[in-house]
Amino acid sequence: MSVVDEAYEGVRSMLIAGHFKPGDKLREPDLATTLGVSRTPLREALRSLQAEGLVTLAGRGAVVTRMSAEGVYDLYQYRAVLEGFTAEQAAQRNRDGELSPSQISSLWAREKAVENASTDSSRVESNLALHQYVAELSGNSSAIEALSRVWAQISVSSAMNLTSGSWRGEMHEQHRTIVEAIEAGNPDHAFTAGRAHVRTAAEVFRRLAT
Structure with a gap:
């Protein structure tokens, strides 16, 4: 598993487990520290999660999707x-x-x-x-x-x-x-x-x- 895949699975698991609520801001520095990865693969992981509809990229991080x-x-x-x-x-x-x-x-x-x-x-x-x-x-x-x-x-x-x-x-x-x-x-x-x-x-x- 690549570092990008590890970051993707790590953030995705936290999202599904309810560690963050809809509308919460996910800060890259905090996520990178938690997952033990650099911010470059983390950004790629967040882009994949955005494509999946789970987050929206915003500045130096992302926002958890809030759906009606x-x-x-x-x-x-x-x-x-x-x-x-x-x-x-x-x-x-x-x-x-x-x-x-x-x-x-x-x-x-x-x-x-x-x-x-x-x-x-x-x-x-x-x-x-x-x-x-x-x-x-x-x-x-x-x-x-x-x-x-x-x-x-x-x-x-x-x-x-x-x-x-x-x-x-x-x-x-x-x-x-x-x-x-x-x-x-x-x-x-x-x-x-x-x-x-x-x-x-x-x-x-x-x-x-x-």
Whole structure:
């Protein structure tokens, strides 16, 4: 991994983890010291993050993207289609015998990790890991890349944790429905469940944001 890549991954990880809020100024000297890199590769990393929609370059640094509630809601709608597709493809691959029993076991383990998470941070982390694994099981690299960008944009620009609160029980139930559909090799059911799950999250976001 190059120094530029290290700087990119370092800043991106901090953004997604919520170390900075939308509208916060990221100062190059501070970031360079934190990451242990010089400012030249850091600037290149910030340019890549700007292209990804996570920051806007401003003087000697960058500003964390601030998106309107409607803009974030639109991202959720786009994500719903993508996640419906990846769940569908994962189920199709399982029906075709392309997924192993150990992969299905790993899928269930990730679902249980979300249910058993005891803190907000661990719940957010395990929830993303589950969604990422469903995408991985789809075997579609284009969808995986698109979702990686959308997940990051939503995390950075909304600064809102949707894994807690009154809909947590419904979230777990929807996760189980998605996993069951993949395990059963039912692509249609998996698509519907995957899309519906993210659409529900979109409505939860809209309710909390207004």
